[in-house]
Every structure is written in structure tokens, then in C-alpha cells.
Amino acid sequence: MEFYAEADTERWAAEPDKRPGRTAFQRDRARVLHSGALRRLSGKTQVVTPGSRSQAWDASPRTRLTHSLECAQVGRELGAALGCDPDLVEAACLAHDMGHPPFGHNGEQALNDFAKDIGGFEGNAQSLRLLTRLEPKRFVRAAESGKPVSVGLNLTRAALDAATKYPWARGGHPTDPASVKFGVYEDDLPVFAWVREGATPYSKCFEAQVMDWSDDVAYSVHDFEDGLHAGHIDPGALRSETERADIWRVAIGRYVPQDTDPQELSEALERLTEQDWWPHRYDGSAVSQARLKDATSQLIGRFCLAAEGATRAAFGTGHLTRYGAELVVPRAARNECAVLKAVADRYVMQRDEQERLRADQRVVLAELADALTARAPAEGLDPQFRALYEEADDERTRKRVIVDQIASLTDAAARSLHSRLTVHHR
Structure with missing residues (x-):
């Protein structure tokens, strides 16, 4: 920790440590590890779909969660060998896939198609949104209204930066403007600017490179x-x-x-x-x-x-x-x-x-997005997202809430909600 500056351990919302003796990065790691979003990765596909009957053996293939845990183990040891804070690198590795939607990259593409008129969808940008806004952990009072506003897990600047694989907005790739990879939505630019204070534009911090x-x-x-x-x-x-x-x-x-x-x-x-x-x-x-x-x-x-x-x-x-x-x-x-x-x-x-399965998954998410658009907030939205939908003051914001809801689902939950909202309305 002594090799990091005070600015690196700052949080968007200042808060006291409830248990003295822990470092700021140990707190970051603990918050990610105990988050609901990390647990939900156990139900999201990595490559081989869990439970697939096409498997020759009961191989228990990786999920997004087990991949994240294994990535964290690799990153912690490599980071420590190079002089990084190991808790910081591990927190970034655990968090790097938290924004990925159901059905892996296939789901990412389907949601990007649905959200093309509101800034698109990208799993890494969704991770930043989740860490700084959606995952319920810390709330602050809004200066103007006095209403509680979520700041997500309220991680340190260094942890959020280390989890940022693509430090630019949509269309902002430094060498390829057509790239579909980006790390922040327009709505989240204020916190992104805070995270990137003092950083060279487009550059990834060393810990993010290790991750x-x-x-x-x-x-x-x-x-x-x-x-x-x-x-x-x-x-x-x-x-x-x-x-x-x-x-x-x-x-x-x-x-x-x-x-x-x-x-x-x-x-x-x-x-x-x-x-x-x-x-x-x-x-x-x-x-x-x-x-x-x-x-x-x-x-x-x-x-x-x-x-x-x-x-x-x-x-x-x-x-x-x-x-x-x-x-x-x-x-x-x-x-x-x-x-x-x-x-x-x-x-x-x-x-x-796999291509037949991916085609079916795209249909499921497209129909689910349409069903939620037609029925929200009365049907389909979890209480957290229903409240955000009702508070939204324009269609763009409401559509982003629907995207956030779908992205939070596991593979099985997406299929279950799709069935509930579509089968009985055909």
C-alpha cells in the first residue's frame, strides 16, 4: 500500500473504515467477493453451456464465475511478482466480467442490437456501471433533492481503474473508431472522469494490464x-x-x-x-x-x-x-x-x-427486451429496476433500465422470464 498515492485509495463517496487494520484494497476485494453480481456469474455461460447433454463426460465446464475466480488467482500471483498490491489486482480480476449478460458474448451482441439507439451495450462498460451505480452497497444523499443515490460498491479509484479494460467511450478507440469495444456509457462519464483523473487518455494502468x-x-x-x-x-x-x-x-x-x-x-x-x-x-x-x-x-x-x-x-x-x-x-x-x-x-x-443454440438465445433476449418494453414497469422488472424505471424522466433512460435488468439475469433466469412474459401473451 505504501507504493500507492493517497489519490489511488480515494472513493467517490468518502466513508470511514468499519474495521481498522484492513487496507483500502482489501476492502475493495471483499466488496467484490461478497457482491450479488459476482454470485450471479455462476449462472452465466463461459464457453461450454453448463448442463449441456452434448458433453462426452460430466466435465463441469467453467462458468463466468469460475473463470473470474481462476483469473483472479492468476492475476494475484502475477501482480504480486511484479510489485503490485495483490488485493488490488485480485479485486480487478474478480470484477472484470461482472457486467456480462446472460448467454456470454452472444447475449452481449443481442443487447447491443436492442440498445443501439441509446449508446449500445458492452460488457465492460456494464461492469463499470454495475460497480459504480447498480450493485446496492453504498448510498449518498443527492445534493439537490436529498434523495438517496446509489454509488454502487464505492470502490477506490485505483480498483475501478484496474478493472477498466477499455478506457474510452463508445467510438473512442484510439486506433480503431469502428471497434465495438469500449468501457463507459455516456451516462457514466462523470464517475469515469473521476476514475481517470491524472491518467493519460486511452492508456491502461499497470494493474489493468496485468488483469x-x-x-x-x-x-x-x-x-x-x-x-x-x-x-x-x-x-x-x-x-x-x-x-x-x-x-x-x-x-x-x-x-x-x-x-x-x-x-x-x-x-x-x-x-x-x-x-x-x-x-x-x-x-x-x-x-x-x-x-x-x-x-x-x-x-x-x-x-x-x-x-x-x-x-x-x-x-x-x-x-x-x-x-x-x-x-x-x-x-x-x-x-x-x-x-x-x-x-x-x-x-x-x-x-x-452451438450456432443453433446461439440463434435461439438471440431470439430469447430480443423477445424478452420487447416484452419488457411493452409491459414495464407492471411486469418483469425486479423491485430495484422497477423503482429506477418509475423515476426515469425520458424514454432513453427507461430503455437503459430494461437493458440493466436483462444484463443482470442468469441464463436460466432470462429463459424463465422470457417464458413468463411471452408464452401467455401470444
Whole structure:
């Protein structure tokens, strides 16, 4: 903590510590860990839908919650090795996916279509909104009306900044204005400006960079592991030049720059498959499961040590924090990570069954959004969102409340509410 400035530990609304002896970042971590929004991630899809009968084994695939917990473990250790406050990095990792809606990125796209006339939808921008406005933890009195106003979890400036993967508004990407990625809605610009006080525009703080790489490492390795467990990935197929060509087509432009030479990706895969611990086959036996678990540990260690070594070589020893350093990830490590992402994409996400499921999910969310629009606030809104809807003074704000309500739902809750609001009204 002594390596962070007083401004880093400030909160939007000042408040005393109820339990002296804890650091500000320990409080941040505890608030995120105990939040309802984090718990709801247990019911939100990561890649393989929990309970899917297409799984070859009862593999208990990752949910958004288990992914966030694993990301937090990776980030805490990598951040500590580089001199960051480990509680700060862990809080950011736990919080980074809290704004994601039901049905993963598919749900994100469906909500973005519905909200296109009010600023769109983006999971990372929703996370900031949730942390600073929607998650009920702290309220303050409005200066003019005296009414209680939520400030969300009221995290420190450093924690909110560390959880911000895309520090710009919609259309504000520094190099690609057409990018669909952004980190703040127009409604939330005041608190975003407060979070970013003193920061260089568009730059991510060091802890956010650690969080971002930890996220990449966790989901690339674990999505690959889940794909093997579910029987969708055949390690033997990765030796086929035809299959590899398909994987490179998925990777280039999505996971690596458009001008990447496929030979570079082939070399990355070769480096991985040459390792003694690489899972060349998988049959679901206890021995295979143990070998695969060792492979995931080896991969995580490989990617983290590569970033730690390169960053230390560039910035030296000591505590690397906030805007005093940049995380350096060697190109070779990024390519290896990208290959794992592309393998999971090609063999898990691009299955015909998954596309049929995604099409159904898009219909569910589109119809749910229309039903809530027609029936709110009388039907469908939780008490928290019903009150916000009734207080709204224009259609734009009311529509954003509907988006907030849908985004808060688990996969099962979205389907249940859709059924309740549509089946009996057809």
C-alpha cells in the first residue's frame, strides 16, 4: 500500500473504515467477493453451456464465475511478482466480467442490437456501471433533492481503474473508431472522469494490464481444457495441415493482427506440442485428467513467467504500479495464447449445435427486451429496476433500465422470464 498515492485509495463517496487494520484494497476485494453480481456469474455461460447433454463426460465446464475466480488467482500471483498490491489486482480480476449478460458474448451482441439507439451495450462498460451505480452497497444523499443515490460498491479509484479494460467511450478507440469495444456509457462519464483523473487518455494502468493478460491466460488455457473434457477437441487433429489451416483462419484478424504470417502460428503450436507435458491424447480417464490438469498448470506458468521476465527486463526490479510501467508480453507468448483461443473457437464455439443454440438465445433476449418494453414497469422488472424505471424522466433512460435488468439475469433466469412474459401473451 505504501507504493500507492493517497489519490489511488480515494472513493467517490468518502466513508470511514468499519474495521481498522484492513487496507483500502482489501476492502475493495471483499466488496467484490461478497457482491450479488459476482454470485450471479455462476449462472452465466463461459464457453461450454453448463448442463449441456452434448458433453462426452460430466466435465463441469467453467462458468463466468469460475473463470473470474481462476483469473483472479492468476492475476494475484502475477501482480504480486511484479510489485503490485495483490488485493488490488485480485479485486480487478474478480470484477472484470461482472457486467456480462446472460448467454456470454452472444447475449452481449443481442443487447447491443436492442440498445443501439441509446449508446449500445458492452460488457465492460456494464461492469463499470454495475460497480459504480447498480450493485446496492453504498448510498449518498443527492445534493439537490436529498434523495438517496446509489454509488454502487464505492470502490477506490485505483480498483475501478484496474478493472477498466477499455478506457474510452463508445467510438473512442484510439486506433480503431469502428471497434465495438469500449468501457463507459455516456451516462457514466462523470464517475469515469473521476476514475481517470491524472491518467493519460486511452492508456491502461499497470494493474489493468496485468488483469487483461491474466484474463487472456485463464480463458485461453481453460477453454482449451473444457473443450478436451467435453470431447469437442481431438488433440490428434492438431497434427493435420488441413485442420491447422482452419485454425489459422480463425486466429488471424481475431486473436492476432491481420498481417500475422501463418508460419508464425504454426511455430507457436509446435513449441507447445513439443513439450513433455502436452496432452497428445485424452480419453477422460483419471490418468488423462491428471495429465491435462498438469498441462493447464504448465501453460499458465509459461505465459505468466514470459510476461514477468520481459517486464522485469524492461523496467527493472521493485514495485511496478499504476502508470509507472507497462506490462511486456513477448510476441511468442501472445501467439501461443492466441493459438489456444483459436483452437477452442474452431472446435467448440463454431460447432453447428452451438450456432443453433446461439440463434435461439438471440431470439430469447430480443423477445424478452420487447416484452419488457411493452409491459414495464407492471411486469418483469425486479423491485430495484422497477423503482429506477418509475423515476426515469425520458424514454432513453427507461430503455437503459430494461437493458440493466436483462444484463443482470442468469441464463436460466432470462429463459424463465422470457417464458413468463411471452408464452401467455401470444
